[in-house]
Amino acid sequence: MMKLLWSYSVRNVWVRSSTNVLTVAGLALVSLVLLAVLMLGNGLNRALIESGSTDNILLLRKGATTEIASGIYRDQAHIIKTLAGIAQTSAGEPLAIPELVVLISLKKAGAESPANVVVRGTHPNTFAMRPQATLTQGHLWQRGTTEIVIGAQIAKRFLPGGFGAHLRIGKREWQVVGVFDAQGTAFDSEIWGDVDQLMAAYGRDSYSSLTVHLAHPTAFQQLDEAIGTDTRLLLQVKRERDYYREKSITMATFIRLLGLTFTGIFAFGAILGGTMTMYGAVASRTREIGMLRALGFSSAAILASFLCESLLIGALSGLLAIGGGTALQFVTLSTMNFSTFSELAFRLTLTPVSILITLAFALGISLLGGIPPALRAARLPVTSALRAPGQ
Amino acid sequence: MNQPAIEFRRVTKSYFRGNQEVPILRDFNLSIPAGRFLAVMGPSGSGKTTILNLVAGLDRPTSGTIHAAGVTVSQQRESELARWRARHIGFVFQFYNLIPVLTAAENVELPLLLSTLAKRERTTHVQAALGLVGLSDRLHHYPRQLSGGQEQRVGIARAIVSDPTILLADEPTGNLDRSAAEAVMALLTRLHLELKKTILMVTHDPRAADYAQEILHFDKGTVS
Ligand SMILES: Nc1ncnc2c1ncn2[C@@H]1O[C@H](COP(=O)(O)OP(=O)(O)O)[C@@H](O)[C@H]1O
Ligand SMILES: [Mg+2]
Numbered sequence: 001m002m003k004l005l006w007s008y009s010v011r012n013v014w015v016r017s018s019t020n021v022l023t024v025a026g027l028a029l030v031s032l033v034l035l036a037v038l039m040l041g042n043g044l045n046r047a048l049i050e051s052g053s054t055d056n057i058l059l060l061r062k063g064a065t066t067e068i069a070s071g072i073y074r075d076q077a078h079i080i081k082t083l084a085g086i087a088q089t090s091a092g093e094p095l096a097i098p099e100l101v102v103l104i105s106l107k108k109a110g111a112e113s114p115a116n117v118v119v120r121g122t123h124p125n126t127f128a129m130r131p132q133a134t135l136t137q138g139h140l141w142q143r144g145t146t147e148i149v150i151g152a153q154i155a156k157r158f159l160p161g162g163f164g165a166h167l168r169i170g171k172r173e174w175q176v177v178g179v180f181d182a183q184g185t186a187f188d189s190e191i192w193g194d195v196d197q198l199m200a201a202y203g204r205d206s207y208s209s210l211t212v213h214l215a216h217p218t219a220f221q222q223l224d225e226a227i228g229t230d231t232r233l234l235l236q237v238k239r240e241r242d243y244y245r246e247k248s249i250t251m252a253t254f255i256r257l258l259g260l261t262f263t264g265i266f267a268f269g270a271i272l273g274g275t276m277t278m279y280g281a282v283a284s285r286t287r288e289i290g291m292l293r294a295l296g297f298s299s300a301a302i303l304a305s306f307l308c309e310s311l312l313i314g315a316l317s318g319l320l321a322i323g324g325g326t327a328l329q330f331v332t333l334s335t336m337n338f339s340t341f342s343e344l345a346f347r348l349t350l351t352p353v354s355i356l357i358t359l360a361f362a363l364g365i366s367l368l369g370g371i372p373p374a375l376r377a378a379r380l381p382v383t384s385a386l387r388a389p390g391q
Numbered sequence: 392m393n394q395p396a397i398e399f400r401r402v403t404k405s406y407f408r409g410n411q412e413v414p415i416l417r418d419f420n421l422s423i424p425a426g427r428f429l430a431v432m433g434p435s436g437s438g439k440t441t442i443l444n445l446v447a448g449l450d451r452p453t454s455g456t457i458h459a460a461g462v463t464v465s466q467q468r469e470s471e472l473a474r475w476r477a478r479h480i481g482f483v484f485q486f487y488n489l490i491p492v493l494t495a496a497e498n499v500e501l502p503l504l505l506s507t508l509a510k511r512e513r514t515t516h517v518q519a520a521l522g523l524v525g526l527s528d529r530l531h532h533y534p535r536q537l538s539g540g541q542e543q544r545v546g547i548a549r550a551i552v553s554d555p556t557i558l559l560a561d562e563p564t565g566n567l568d569r570s571a572a573e574a575v576m577a578l579l580t581r582l583h584l585e586l587k588k589t590i591l592m593v594t595h596d597p598r599a600a601d602y603a604q605e606i607l608h609f610d611k612g613t614v615s
Contacts, residue, residue, distance in 0.1 A: 004497060004504060011492035291488035294449055295549075296477030296505045298470070382449045386484075387440070 005301075009308040013316075016281060023277040024317045030266040031321035031362040036328060037259025038354035041252050043184070043333070047346035048248035051185040052241035055087075056129060057220060059210040059227070059235045066247075067101040072207045074098075076233055083226050085219030086212055089125055095213035097123045100198050102208075104169050104191075108343075109160050115334075115343040117154060118190045119169055121198030129213040132185050138163060138178030141193050146201075148193035149178035153345035157334070167191075170201025186244070189334075189345050211240060251335070267365055274369025278310055282377040289377055290385025303378035310370025311363055318362030325350050325358065395458070396425040396557055396589040397446055402455030404441055415441050419455070421607075425556070428583040428590040430603035433610050439593035443559045446591065447480050448472040460556050477505040481550030481588075483579075485562035487542040489534040495521060495545045496530040502553045520548040524578060540571025547578060551586070558582065560592040564599045576602040 013020055052058075059080065064070035077098040087095045100121035105114045124140050127133055141147035148167070155162050165176045174193060182188045199205065214220060224237045282289070289302055325348075334345040399421040405414045415438040423429050433439050444450035445457055448464040457464045460479035467475065481502075489498045496517050503513040521527055524544040534542055543563060550558055560579065564572035580602050582588045592603060600606045 004493075004500060007497075008490070008493060015492050287486070287488055288490055291482075291484065291490075292501070293473075294447065294476070294482050295502050296473045298473055383444050386444075386449070386488075 005305055005308070009305055009312055012281065012285075013309055013312050016277075016284075019277055019280060020313060023273050024313055024320065026273045027270045027314065027317035027362055027365060028320035028324070030263065030270040030365070031318055031358050032324045032328075033259070033266055034263045034361055035321050035325040035350075035354060035358040036348065037256065037263060038357060039325060039328060039348035039350055040255055040259065040333070042349035042351050042354060043346040044248060044252050044255065044335075046184050046349050047186050047188075047344055048244045048251070049241065050132065050183070050244075051187060052239070052244035053130065053132075054239060054241050055214050055217065056240035057212045057214065057223060058238050058240045058243045059212065060238070062234050062236050064236075067099075067209045068103065070208050072098060072210050072235065074205070074207070076235065077207060077210055079230065079232060080210055080212065080227070083223060085215050085222045085226075087215045089128060093125065095125060095129050096210060097126055097129060097212075098195065098207035098210045099126075100195050100202070100204060100208050102170070102198065102202060104167075106154075106158050106167075108158055115158075117158065117343060119148075119198065120190050120192050121195035122192055123195060126192065126211075127180075129211060130182070130187065133180050133182040133187050135178050136181045138176075140178060143194055144197065145194065146172050146174045146197050147177040148174045148191050149180050150176055150192075151188040151190045152179060152181045153188040153332070153334075154191060155179045156332075157345060169193075170198065171203075172197070172201040184347050184349070186344055189343060210235075267361075270365050271369040274310060274313065274366050275372055277313070278306060278370050278373035279376070281309065282306065282373045282380075285377075286380060286385050286388035289380055290382050290388065293380075293382040294386065299378040303374050306374035306377050307367065307370050310366045310374065313370075314363040314366025315359070317366065318359040321358055321362060322355055325355070394425075394461070395422045396427070396460065397421070397423040397591060398458040399442075399445070400456045400458075402445065402452045402457060404438070404445065404450075405453050416452075423589060423591060425589050426583075426587045428580070428588075428602075428604045429592070429607060430600035430605070431591070431593045431607045431609050432595060432597065432600050433593070433608065434595060437610050439595075439609065440561055443482075443561050443591065443593060446557070446559060447476055447482065474505075477502060477553065479555050479557060481553070481555040481558045483543070483546055483550045483558060483560035483563045485565040487534070487539075487546040487566075489542055489545055489549075491534050494531045494533055495526060495537065495548075498534070498545055499549045499552050502549060506553060516552050517548075520552040521545070523551070524548045538571065539567050540574055543567060543571070543575050544578065547575070547582075551582060551588070556589060558588050558590045558592075560590065560594075562594050562596070563592065564594065564596055569598075572596070572599060 060070040061072060081094045081096045089095060102119050103116045104119055106117045107114045141149060150159060150162060159165050162176050167174045227233050227235055227237050292302060328348045329350050332345055332347045334343050399419050402416055402419045404416040405412045431439055431442065441450065445452055446459050448467060452465050462475060499517045499520055500513055503516060521530060524547050526541060526544055529537060529541060564575055567575060576599055579590060583590050594600055
């Protein structure tokens with residue numbers, strides 16, 4: 001029984017394919033807009049939130065909300081390195097790395113106007129602390145030289161020929177000696193080099209921030225207390241992940257709001273489109289419906305079969321949108337990172353949750369659009385349905 | 392078992408156009424014994440289809456009672472009527488009303504979906520019904536691949552597949568050319584003679600009516 005009713009629905013959708021193609025295309029497009037918004041959010045989240053590790057804590061000057069605006073003195077950094085609860089490298093060095101973050105203006109390949117790029121003066125041990133980042137080409141900078149390594153997005157978007165290129169940063173010339181990949185996080189849009197050289201290039205005598213890798217997850221409390229009670233420090237302690245999450249909230253909210261507003265408007269159109277299509281189907285099959293009722297089929301069965309057709313259209317649209325989303329994964333976008341005013345590149349990211357949401361959305365829209373026509377079909381008086389003009 | 396298969400007792404049926412009452416049947420009485428093949432003739436718009444709809448319980452009389460296949464149709468509830476119809480009534484329509492997206496066999500199978508038969512039994516019944524109407528070689532054809540006469544024979548197969556006691560035929564030859572009409576009427580006659588079906592056929596085609604055992608002329612809501 002189910003099988004015949006199922007092929008009845010499938011073939012009806014198929015037979016009216018010229019009309020349904022438009023409906024499916026419309027709904028697929030709307031679903032794709034939603035999916036793209038979700039993928040945008042995922043990509044941004046990935047770029048920002050995933051930049052921070054839960055095992056790292058970020059120290060900033062009290063009152064500073066960004067690394068750029070923060071400052072940490074050399075003697076403060078020395079005190080921090082002596083605290084307990086900090087992980088150590090195999091060589092016995094504490095994984096507490098003071099960093100200087102500056103912005104430079106860099107011309108984008110193939111674009112007229114330059115964009116801001118984050119340059120992070122740091123220590124080679126930073127790779128031990130940030131497992132997302134791995135060197136993929138060249139070598140690390142030699143300490144005490146003006147060698148730099150660049151993130152994958154910088155390599156792609158700013159310095160396509162970049163290996164061995166020379167850059168002016170601050171008062172010095174720097175040479176690109178390596179490229180690192182940071183798995184789509186914000187670090188991909190950064191340039192890393194020796195912190196002392198960068199401070200000298202800018203004539204600075206203080207760091208921007210200090211990142212500590214915890215010896216074990218519970219060391220956070222201990223360090224937070226030790227830093228909080230030391231009157232020489234006056235620093236704020238944050239989990240690195242929380243820092244990046246806060247940065248992402250405003251941007252993600254903005255993009256979601258914009259995207260969902262669009263999706264909402266389009267969804268309304270898609271519902272109407274689906275409704276019109278199915279009203280058309282009911283109208284052209286009125287006598288058929290009367291016949292089925294005359295055979296003894298209940299109005300519930302009629303309702304179910306029309307809803308099934310709507311859902312079929314929805315499922316098709318959803319699958320198409322997901323196919324489109326798969327292709328969109330290869331798109332990289334860039335946006336202004338509002339916390340650093342630097343350019344942040346991120347990839348549209350497809351996740352199982354966004355796939356499910358898109359499918360549910362397409363099915364939901366088609367169901368909403370399909371309910372009024374299905375109800376009409378179910379409520380048709382049998383005798384007048386049988387008298388309806390032929391198909 | 393001397394109860395008539397179909398009985399109308401003092402049935403009145405009116406439609407309302409706006410506030411105006413349009414009477415279709417007035418004090419209409421009709422008694423059809425089981426196994427009878429009766430043709431009701433009348434001009435277009437005289438109420439022939441209305442009579443069939445009343446027998447099948449698709450429509451309700453304004454007053455009076457209608458018995459068919461052992462129940463008082465005019466007093467049954469909607470849901471019970473649907474089930475009763477599936478068991479006891481076979482419909483043959485003027486425009487065949489086959490579902491274009493289903494094959495001949497699938498169209499004929501439709502009424503059986505309302506029964507408890509398993510798939511294999513349903514297939515057997517469908518093949519038997521299509522065999523009876525001479526379309527064993529057209530099982531997997533779609534309606535558009537069939538001629539009008541063949542379509543109507545599929546329609547008849549669908550009407551008899553669940554072995555109902557009563558066949559209601561509404562202008563079954565109305566859309567057919569002469570030879571196809573004759574084939575359809577010969578088939579209905581066989582169903583009456585061999586399977587002992589009670590057949591109530593309405594038509595305005597005198598040639599078709601001639602196949603029936605009895606012809607009733609009907610006009611302006613009364614039998615003449
Ligand atoms: N649902 C309805 N509402 C109003 N008038 C109807 C309705 N159904 C049928 N009629 C009218 O009842 C009359 C008889 O219709 P019908 O039984 O179809 O006649 P026939 O089958 O003999 O052509 C016609 O005049 C038709 O217009
Ligand atoms: Mg009629």
